[in-house]
Amino acid sequence: MKPYILDDASTLEYQRLDLMSKIPDPWTREYFTPLGVGEGWQCLELGSGNGSIAEWLSQTVSPSGNVTAIDRQMDIRTSSGELPASAYDLVSCRALSHQISEYAPAVLTQMAAALKPGGWLLVQEPDFHLAPTTEPDVWAKTWKVLIEWGHANGLDWLIGRELPSMVGKLGLGQPQAKTDVQNIRGRDRGALYFRMFFAEVRDRVIGSGRLDAATLDAASALLEDPNY
Numbered sequence: 548m549k550p551y552i553l554d555d556a557s558t559l560e561y562q563r564l565d566l567m568s569k570i571p572d573p574w575t576r577e578y579f580t581p582l583g584v585g586e587g588w589q590c591l592e593l594g595s596g597n598g599s600i601a602e603w604l605s606q607t608v609s610p611s612g613n614v615t616a617i618d619r620q621m622d623i624r625t626s627s628g629e630l631p632a633s634a635y636d637l638v639s640c641r642a643l644s645h646q647i648s649e650y651a652p653a654v655l656t657q658m659a660a661a662l663k664p665g666g667w668l669l670v671q672e673p674d675f676h677l678a679p680t681t682e683p684d685v686w687a688k689t690w691k692v693l694i695e696w697g698h699a700n701g702l703d704w705l706i707g708r709e710l711p712s713m714v715g716k717l718g719l720g721q722p723q724a725k726t727d728v729q730n731i732r733g734r735d736r737g738a739l740y741f742r743m744f745f746a747e748v749r750d751r752v753i754g755s756g757r758l759d760a761a762t763l764d765a766a767s768a769l770l771e772d773p774n775y
Contacts, residue, residue, distance in 0.1 A: 563743040594643035639669040648703035674707025689766035733772035
């Protein structure tokens with residue numbers, strides 16, 4: 548099993564993960580609301596990160612509901628049968644499957660088995676297919692290489708497009724799919740997130756021989772330009 552590619556003990560990674568929660572949290576909450584999440588619900592979140600969504604769910608389902616959040620207490624890749632069966636009204640994860648793409652179908656099967664009849668499965672994952680098609684060339688080239696480098700290290704930043712097919716095979720009915728596209732301007736919060744990410748992976752991506760420093764640095768510089 549490939550290890551997590553970023554240093555999750557570093558201050559920079561903590562800050563990046565904090566932004567990673569703050570940026571998509573509003574989308575996630577908007578997904579929960581139409582499902583009717585409310586008092587008394589039993590919820591399970593896998594890969595809960597800093598706990599922001601688990602905290603919101605806890606407030607929403609209280610006082611009679613319950614939220615179980617699993618992040619490091621269980622290796623979901625190899626824990627088949629450890630999740631309670633038919634126990635939850637909601638099972639969710641965000642930015643998890645792309646980290647364990649080789650195991651994603653098996654993990655989704657476990658998540659589906661943990662749902663009560665009529666329960667909801669919510670999965671959010673990235674799809675960076677468009678990134679290598681954007682301008683200028685240094686940005687497109689950088690993302691083409693990053694996607695290839697990530698794949699070589701066990702990450703699939705293109706997995707979002709595969710989710711409907713994978714979920715459709717779980718026997719839960721026709722999956723609903725929605726795509727959200729984040730617009731980023733240099734120096735805004737989204738740009739800061741990617742600047743942190745570029746800084747963390749810079750040396751290893753350049754060291755892999757897939758990308759030169761000048762190209763990656765030029766792409767990173769765009770994230771500091773409010774006119775871009």
